[in-house]
Amino acid sequence: MLQVENLTVYYQTLKGQVRALENASFTLADGEIMGLAGESGCGKTTLGHSLIHLSPPMTHIGGRVLLNGQELPLTDMQKMDAYRFNEISIIPQYAMNALNPIRKIGPMTEELLRAKKADVRTVMAALKDRLEMVKLPQEVLNLYPIELSGGMKQRMVMVLSTLLDPELLIADEITSALDVASQKAVAEMLVEFRNQHCCNSVIFITHDISILYQIADSILIMYAGQLAEKGSTETIIRNPRHPYTRMLISALPEIGVRYSEKRLTGIPGKTPLLLHPPQGCRFRERCPLAFEKCAEVPPFVEIEPGHSVACWKEGSADA
Amino acid sequence: MKALKQKNEFLYFALRNRKLQIGLGVILFFVLLAAFGPLLTDYEPFDYVNPTGPVPPSSKFWLGTTFFGQDVFTQVVMGLRATFLIAILGGGIATLVGMLLGFLAGYRGGILDEIINVLTNIVLVIPTMAVLLIIAAYLQVRSLAMESILIGLTAWPWAARAIRAQTFSLRTRDFVDMARMSGESAFKIIFSEIAPNMMSYLVMTFILQFGGAILNAATLDFIGLGPTNAISLGLIMQYSMMWGALQFGMWWWFVPPGLAITLIVGALYSMNVGLDEVFNPKLREM
Amino acid sequence: MRKYFGRKLVIYLLTFFLAVTIDWLIPRFMPGDPVANMLARVSVNSTAASVMQEYYTHLFGLDLPLWQQYLNFWANLLRGDLGISAYLFPKPVTQVLMNAIPYDVALLLPAILLSWLAGNNFGAVAARSKWLDNTVSPIGYILTATPYMWLGILLAWFFGIILDVFPIAGAYSFSLSPTLSWKFIGDVLLHWFLPFFSLFMVQFGGWAIGMRNMIIYELEADYSHYLEALGAPRSLIRRYAFNNAVLPQLSGLALQLGVIVAGALVTEVVFSYPGIGYLLLAAIQNQDYFLIQGCFLFIIIGVLLANFVIDIVYVLVDPRTRRGMTGEAA
Numbered sequence: 003m004l005q006v007e008n009l010t011v012y013y014q015t016l017k018g019q020v021r022a023l024e025n026a027s028f029t030l031a032d033g034e035i036m037g038l039a040g041e042s043g044c045g046k047t048t049l050g051h052s053l054i055h056l057s058p059p060m061t062h063i064g065g066r067v068l069l070n071g072q073e074l075p076l077t078d079m080q081k082m083d084a085y086r087f088n089e090i091s092i093i094p095q096y097a098m099n100a101l102n103p104i105r106k107i108g109p110m111t112e113e114l115l116r117a118k119k120a121d122v123r124t125v126m127a128a129l130k131d132r133l134e135m136v137k138l139p140q141e142v143l144n145l146y147p148i149e150l151s152g153g154m155k156q157r158m159v160m161v162l163s164t165l166l167d168p169e170l171l172i173a174d175e176i177t178s179a180l181d182v183a184s185q186k187a188v189a190e191m192l193v194e195f196r197n198q199h200c201c202n203s204v205i206f207i208t209h210d211i212s213i214l215y216q217i218a219d220s221i222l223i224m225y226a227g228q229l230a231e232k233g234s235t236e237t238i239i240r241n242p243r244h245p246y247t248r249m250l251i252s253a254l255p256e257i258g259v260r261y262s263e264k265r266l267t268g269i270p271g272k273t274p275l276l277l278h279p280p281q282g283c284r285f286r287e288r289c290p291l292a293f294e295k296c297a298e299v300p301p302f303v304e305i306e307p308g309h310s311v312a313c314w315k316e317g318s319a320d321a
Numbered sequence: 322m323k324a325l326k327q328k329n330e331f332l333y334f335a336l337r338n339r340k341l342q343i344g345l346g347v348i349l350f351f352v353l354l355a356a357f358g359p360l361l362t363d364y365e366p367f368d369y370v371n372p373t374g375p376v377p378p379s380s381k382f383w384l385g386t387t388f389f390g391q392d393v394f395t396q397v398v399m400g401l402r403a404t405f406l407i408a409i410l411g412g413g414i415a416t417l418v419g420m421l422l423g424f425l426a427g428y429r430g431g432i433l434d435e436i437i438n439v440l441t442n443i444v445l446v447i448p449t450m451a452v453l454l455i456i457a458a459y460l461q462v463r464s465l466a467m468e469s470i471l472i473g474l475t476a477w478p479w480a481a482r483a484i485r486a487q488t489f490s491l492r493t494r495d496f497v498d499m500a501r502m503s504g505e506s507a508f509k510i511i512f513s514e515i516a517p518n519m520m521s522y523l524v525m526t527f528i529l530q531f532g533g534a535i536l537n538a539a540t541l542d543f544i545g546l547g548p549t550n551a552i553s554l555g556l557i558m559q560y561s562m563m564w565g566a567l568q569f570g571m572w573w574w575f576v577p578p579g580l581a582i583t584l585i586v587g588a589l590y591s592m593n594v595g596l597d598e599v600f601n602p603k604l605r606e607m
Numbered sequence: 608m609r610k611y612f613g614r615k616l617v618i619y620l621l622t623f624f625l626a627v628t629i630d631w632l633i634p635r636f637m638p639g640d641p642v643a644n645m646l647a648r649v650s651v652n653s654t655a656a657s658v659m660q661e662y663y664t665h666l667f668g669l670d671l672p673l674w675q676q677y678l679n680f681w682a683n684l685l686r687g688d689l690g691i692s693a694y695l696f697p698k699p700v701t702q703v704l705m706n707a708i709p710y711d712v713a714l715l716l717p718a719i720l721l722s723w724l725a726g727n728n729f730g731a732v733a734a735r736s737k738w739l740d741n742t743v744s745p746i747g748y749i750l751t752a753t754p755y756m757w758l759g760i761l762l763a764w765f766f767g768i769i770l771d772v773f774p775i776a777g778a779y780s781f782s783l784s785p786t787l788s789w790k791f792i793g794d795v796l797l798h799w800f801l802p803f804f805s806l807f808m809v810q811f812g813g814w815a816i817g818m819r820n821m822i823i824y825e826l827e828a829d830y831s832h833y834l835e836a837l838g839a840p841r842s843l844i845r846r847y848a849f850n851n852a853v854l855p856q857l858s859g860l861a862l863q864l865g866v867i868v869a870g871a872l873v874t875e876v877v878f879s880y881p882g883i884g885y886l887l888l889a890a891i892q893n894q895d896y897f898l899i900q901g902c903f904l905f906i907i908i909g910v911l912l913a914n915f916v917i918d919i920v921y922v923l924v925d926p927r928t929r930r931g932m933t934g935e936a937a
Contacts, residue, residue, distance in 0.1 A: 051836075054836055055835060055836045057835070082838070083838035083840075084838070085838070086836065086837055086838025087837040087838050087839075088838075091837065092836050092837075094829070094832070094833055094836065096829040096832075096833075099828070099829035099830065100829055100830055100832075100833035101830055101833075102830045102847045102850075102851070103830070103851065103927065104850055104851055104854070104925060104926055104927065105847070105850075106926075113843060114834070114837065114839055114843070117839050117840050117842075117843045118837075118838065118839065146926050146927065148927055159833075163837070439618065439621070442618045443618060443621055443622045443625060445862065446618060446619065446622050446861075446910070446911065446914055447622050447625070447626060447865070447907065447910075448864065448865030448868050448869065448906055448907065448910045449865050449866075449869075450865060450866075450868070450869035450872070450906075451626075451865070451868075451869075451902075451903050451906040451907055451910075452626075452629065452903075454887070454891075454899070454903070455629065455630065455633055455899060455900065455903040456633060458891055458896070458899045459633050459634060459637040459896070460637070479862065532752070536754055537869075539754045539756070540754070540755070540756070540869050540870075540872070540873055543754075543756045543873045543876065544872060544873060544876060544884070544887060544888055544891065545888055545891040545892055546891060555754075558756060558757065558760065561760075562756075562760065562876070562877060567760065567763055567764055567767070567768060567775065568768070570764075570768055572764060575757070575760050575764075576761075578757075579753075579754060579756075579757030579760065579761070580757075582752075582753075582754050582757065583749065583752050583753045583754065583757065584752075586752035586753075586754075587748055587749050587752035589752075590748045590751070590752055591748060594748075
């Protein structure tokens with residue numbers, strides 16, 4: 003189980019601090035696939051990365067993260083290495099370029115495992131089964147990355163990242179670069195990985211809510227560095243409470259009926275710059291329901307079991 | 322509005338970049354020396370001003386005199402002028418030819434690209450200095466301008482290659498497509514849409530060509546193929562070697578010209594790294 | 608792979624063809640008649656003049672059509688006949704150059720290889736620490752900015768004149784005659800060291816900076832970030848970055864060959880080292896045009912050969928050229 007408590011991460015730039023992630027608190031149950039969605043620049047990638055590789059210019063401002071009750075040494079690069087790959091792993095956004103171009107995939111994997119002091123022989127044997135799961139031929143181990151197609155590389159990285167059966171897998175925009183058919187296949191493979199216990203919990207970062215409807219158990223919506231709403235997938239799609247989530251969902255045509263390529267763009271207004279974000283609720287300026295109270299930051303409160311919202315209207319209406 | 326803001330940002334970083342400051346400072350010093358140095362001296366570069374022959378630096382002869390009693394300071398100052406002339410002309414020609422071929426190949430593509438590519442590869446592989454020296458050797462009278470043109474016409478390949486690659490990646494961008502669809506001519510698109518978008522790149526190319534031309538000219542001069550009717554930093558070094566400056570320990574004859582070249586070219590490199598940091602936010606030091 | 612080499616070979620053949628054509632064209636069409644001037648100069652020695660005149664007429668005989676002259680030039684060339692040196696009459700140019708080549712190889716080969724290896728390793732180390740980087744980079748930039756001859760002159764002055772520990776002229780002492788004795792070998796090495804070292808240092812600076820920049824670039828590459836995210840040890844990430852950065856450094860070496868050779872020419876002039884550069888200076892001062900033309904061709908051939916060797920090495924170290932070109936890919 004993953005517990006994130008008041009996690010705050012800023013980017014240090016020459017112009018000042020970019021407040022990319024503010025006071026994030028949520029939990030992720032064992033085996034849960036949580037979709038993390040929001041517009042680009044809302045802090046979802048910052049949140050994902052700060053859980054595994056919190057390096058400059060990212061700066062840890064406050065809060066903590068517990069994995070199975072143990073606090074992660076987020077800011078200690080060396081100590082954190084023990085968790086990386088073993089306990090927490092990532093399928094990066096740039097999966098297409100994530101493999102060393104001048105090393106064959108098999109030997110590269112072995113080198114990495116040896117460097118991580120893993121049981122190379124057992125894991126390499128397991129690797130063969132994993133390749134089958136993602137429908138990659140065994141021969142890929144004897145190839146260089148350029149000899150694989152983009153989709154094959156993506157699946158290879160998926161296998162590689164989950165080789166040590168991590169407790170938490172962060173999948174960062176892994177479907178964004180793919181065509182609709184491959185998106186579905188990759189998403190389903192990820193679910194299969196979870197079902198086969200190749201990884202425990204998954205944070206699936208995307209800006210495409212429709213894919214989450216297919217695979218996610220729960221969805222966390224972020225806006226401008228703040229958490230907006232978290233609930234089960236059904237709840238978020240059928241009964242969203244945060245005005246931002248509602249606008250997002252209504253912008254998606256025929257949700258759940260078929261795939262939509264429509265992205266989260268159909269909302270009027272601009273996301274605020276996080277260098278000098280507005281006080282209080284950051285959605286205030288685009289929100290049709292905004293009132294005086296919104297000048298204060300709304301707390302992220304549970305309005306019903308497993309459903310939390312950060313909105314003064316919603317929180318007070320139900321309380 | 323956005324472009325203006327960006328320009329200000331570049332200027333902000335440019336003015337605060339140490340490498341750029343140092344590089345510009347050194348170049349400025351030598352440019353001023355080349356421009357006003359001749360006013361500081363009463364001698365002509367080839368005049369035998371000291372009847373006793375070579376003397377070390379003194380208040381009368383700031384950098385001493387040559388084996389024949391010529392004033393080294395005057396020669397260096399005049400040589401600096403030659404150096405800057407060759408650098409601007411030679412570096413300019415190389416950059417222009419490189420731009421022209423690079424833009425054409427990258428923008429047009431197809432068979433033209435293939436031809437230019439083969440030509441570029443040939444000139445890239447051929448040792449430039451060898452070509453320069455065989456041409457220079459057969460010229461009975463060699464002027465600075467001639468030397469610059471020769472250097473410029475043999476130094477363009479890598480610039481052409483780099484600019485081609487940049488153009489190639491730019492030509493499929495939206496704003497270029499827009500211009501093309503609105504029926505603008507290729508020439509206009511290249512110079513109003515593509516070139517401004519790689520200005521930083523072009524500036525840095527010119528700086529490197531500028532430095533390359535200086536080093537090439539020095540080599541040519543030193544091997545005896547320098548201008549026949551002028552003085553240059555390379556020629557001063559060649560004369561000093563020819564007339565035994567080493568054996569007689571006349572260090573003031575060969576140290577200043579080489580030092581000037583090293584400092585100028587080093588300053589250019591420093592500027593280049595500095596500009597790279599200014600234009601490339603990733604490289605800026607935090 | 609065949610396609611890769613095929614393409615390269617075409618370029619090299621074209622280059623060679625172009626070089627020979629320039630070699631033929633320039634004396635033929637330059638204003639004035641420099642070759643006639645040269646012949647007039649040697650006419651003091653009447654046998655020399657007549658031999659040279661004969662060769663010259665054979666090649667450039669105005670009674671023959673141009674294409675015939677051009678073909679004759681190629682025919683002579685392929686027989687290894689580059690004419691007779693005026694300055695070292697009656698030695699054939701080819702023989703004069705053959706005697707000089709060993710000195711060039713002895714200078715260039717170690718200087719190029721060692722500076723490349725040392726520079727790359729040093730640059731990789733420099734990229735590792737801020738402190739080292741801040742001291743090494745400026746020195747590297749100054750070294751690459753130094754004209755080859757000037758560093759040579761400074762070294763000769765400091766070690767040869769002031770300290771008087773190294774000889775500064777020739778390939779061996781005049782008092783010795785070439786024998787296979789320790790004394791002679793030691794003498795040759797002593798004469799060899801300064802020109803070698805001066806060539807080495809200028810290149811070393813360039814390679815160190817190049818590698819430092821490439822490594823920093825590679826450490827920012829996606830595959831490096833991925834390994835970091837997976838908590839791979841720094842040593843593995845650096846090793847991968849180095850292996851990737853070496854490739855552009857190798858193509859860089861091919862591109863630099865011409866500049867390095869030019870550097871060797873002037874270095875030989877400084878140290879009166881009897882390679883092609885030294886010959887060239889003498890040829891220019893004596894207006895020995897056949898010798899100049901021969902030097903030109905030899906330099907071109909040498910650079911082309913070296914380029915070809917680098918191509919082979921590149922294929923050996925970069926799997927992508929090997930696999931991508933052969934169509935072995937799935």
